[in-house]
Amino acid sequence: MKKIMLIPMMILSAGLISCEYDSSTSPKKDMETEITPNTDMSDLQIGTTSIDAIEQRLEHFAISLAKTLEVPEVATFLKNQIGVKFDGDYNVLWNAVKGHSFSGHGSLRGIIASNLKERNGVSHSMDDIENIPKLQIALPVGFNDWDGISPILVAYVPLSIDDTEAVTVNAYDAAGNEYLLDAQTPPNFPVMVVGINERTDDEGNLTKLTCCDGGGGGGGGPPPHNQGDMEILEKMYLIHDNEPWFWGSPEIYVIIGKDFGPNPFLFLDYPNVNNENQLYTLNTNIFNWYTSQSGNYIVVAVLESDIFGGFSITNASPGVQTIITATGSDDMLGFTNVLFTDVPQEYHLKDVRIWMDYN
Numbered sequence: 001m002k003k004i005m006l007i008p009m010m011i012l013s014a015g016l017i018s019c020e021y022d023s024s025t026s027p028k029k030d031m032e033t034e035i036t037p038n039t040d041m042s043d044l045q046i047g048t049t050s051i052d053a054i055e056q057r058l059e060h061f062a063i064s065l066a067k068t069l070e071v072p073e074v075a076t077f078l079k080n081q082i083g084v085k086f087d088g089d090y091n092v093l094w095n096a097v098k099g100h101s102f103s104g105h106g107s108l109r110g111i112i113a114s115n116l117k118e119r120n121g122v123s124h125s126m127d128d129i130e131n132i133p134k135l136q137i138a139l140p141v142g143f144n145d146w147d148g149i150s151p152i153l154v155a156y157v158p159l160s161i162d163d164t165e166a167v168t169v170n171a172y173d174a175a176g177n178e179y180l181l182d183a184q185t186p187p188n189f190p191v192m193v194v195g196i197n198e199r200t201d202d203e204g205n206l207t208k209l210t211c212c213d214g215g216g217g218g219g220g221g222p223p224p225h226n227q228g229d230m231e232i233l234e235k236m237y238l239i240h241d242n243e244p245w246f247w248g249s250p251e252i253y254v255i256i257g258k259d260f261g262p263n264p265f266l267f268l269d270y271p272n273v274n275n276e277n278q279l280y281t282l283n284t285n286i287f288n289w290y291t292s293q294s295g296n297y298i299v300v301a302v303l304e305s306d307i308f309g310g311f312s313i314t315n316a317s318p319g320v321q322t323i324i325t326a327t328g329s330d331d332m333l334g335f336t337n338v339l340f341t342d343v344p345q346e347y348h349l350k351d352v353r354i355w356m357d358y359n
Contacts, residue, residue: 251271254302256268257298261294299323
């Protein structure tokens, strides 16, 4: 198989490039926490496949998809499917589109397969690529600017480094030319990105987990907060979501850690909280708060989910501070204690503001 010869790679950044991409050219009561990201994630695996191997398959997929976008019907079809935003973001699962057929060209899978080429002495089949779980095609930037006909650059998500530390993203045009895009500054032209979906399980079902913990009945207590009042997460304002552009919209979730009780923490998922500098009205009923059941305070932590991340919570006994920590590649946007005696108010955390209320 012929080796693809690439032109010298170019760094393209919205801060450095003022023109549009032209496919015809070559090329805080706040407590803060510090999380040390896993800079080198290359030793991780998905199933039995190393991250490096998956990244390599994504690269081959990106190159072939870029070539496939030369078929206008494919470009139009993919834009329409991505625009459905089945999980709230501009993406579509590969399994949902691969069987679509195009007159005179065959199935999308077949076209992609025919455009797969050996690269650096390595080749991959469609079976190899389809072994990547939750494989998706996304258009995280420039959806409304793309005509859905012209070929555009296709990049792949770098998995072997923490996404907040990535410097560049590799992208390809229809001719196989390689470009380096600024990983932290969104480009000012449309770019398609292949990667792994963060909002579905391995069967493609949406993973929208929501609370809530059941509560008790009435009872009296000291004002302003009565025993048994429903605690409410009223609003949220993202300052910095810690999600690079090539992953698309962030996956925001909230952990409520109690001082003690039979249900020590609650998980709230917010797939529609996607934009920085936007106020979201949530009005999430969390739980009926009885200090005899849950303690005199809760910890509210806001995190952003990534593929290889998670969280840990420590609350050994009443009176011992509950601690919530981001683990792996998940990002802590901030956390705070909310006291039972607190009046409804705003809490300004590290990268997010939240408003708590009760009734």
